[in-house]
Amino acid sequence: MAKRSAPEVNAGSMADIAFLLLIFFLVTTTIETDSGLNRKLPPIDDTEQEDVIIKEKNIFQLNVNKSNQLFLKTGGEEKIIQIKDLRKAAVAFLDNGGGTGPDACKRCQGKKNPRSSDNFDKAIISLQNDRATKYDTYIAVQNEIIAAYNELRDREFEKSFPNLRMSFVEAEKRYSDPRTSSEEKAKLKDKLEEIKILIPQKFSEAEPKKSN
């Protein structure tokens, strides 16, 4: 018998197979990450709590009813408000700076209405919703409240650290970006903390009412 060399395997279809796999992974890939509104829930505390007295003028009370209407009660007034006007109203409330003496607010630029909030630290936004409120309305309200806080924080951040040339939101994004170097993170951390202490998010959610 003549010695035969081993026959060559035909690799012509290899590209086809690889393409098939490639297309499968192309289709199943999701590169983008989820994003959303980060919130923190209050822990359940069973111990008896002393009632803290909060002046009514320092509360910005929002109530969303079952037909998704928004009621605002603040400074002794009660009215229906559209969600698109909420951000402006919340900023006006937080930035009011109506306090005097030890409660005076140096950095507030609002109207200093004595019937509205004293300073950033005292101002509380409270939200109550009905069990039948639609989730998208609730998210829109949450979004506007966060937007109001972010607007003020941006302003104060840029005023405090003008040489950084970025807003609070951008700085926070950079801080949480894993690609940012640890030195820059350390630098940003203190600045972010300072603004967070200056303008704390005092946002309370009451348990919803049942409606029938």
Added chain:
Amino acid sequence: MSKFNKKKSGDMPAVNTASLPDIVFMLLFFFMVATVMRQNTLMIENKLPQADQVEKLDKKDLVMYIYAGKPSSNYKSTFGTEARIQLNDKFAEVSEIPAFIAAERASKREELIPFLTTALKVDSDANMGLVTDIKQELRKVNALKINYTTRKGNALDGLKN
């Protein structure tokens, strides 16, 4: 002189495709590595609401997902049209959330547990009663970091009143 124009047939030489599989394999490996398969098959409608003050939810391994919404059309006959919760691959009751959280926590390294975030992927048509119940259960098991997962967009556009 004739050394250079020895071969002068008019045909175009065929492009060598021998390296094509290599290129394709390279792409293939990239996508294989970058792929995150969808963990759960959704049995509910899940049209997320829109918001623009969003923060990114990095580190997918530190996120627990709770889905909620109306059962999708295949499941309407068995599960009705009321919004429900989906944990992993099946419908669940609100009371099953603590067990789910405990199971998720047990699967993670201990030092990572404080960083776990619960992502609430709730359909925009769901009502707040369900969301509030979920939040109450989460408070009971001390899973306080939550994220309302949304799509990027103007929050006001998404509202249909």
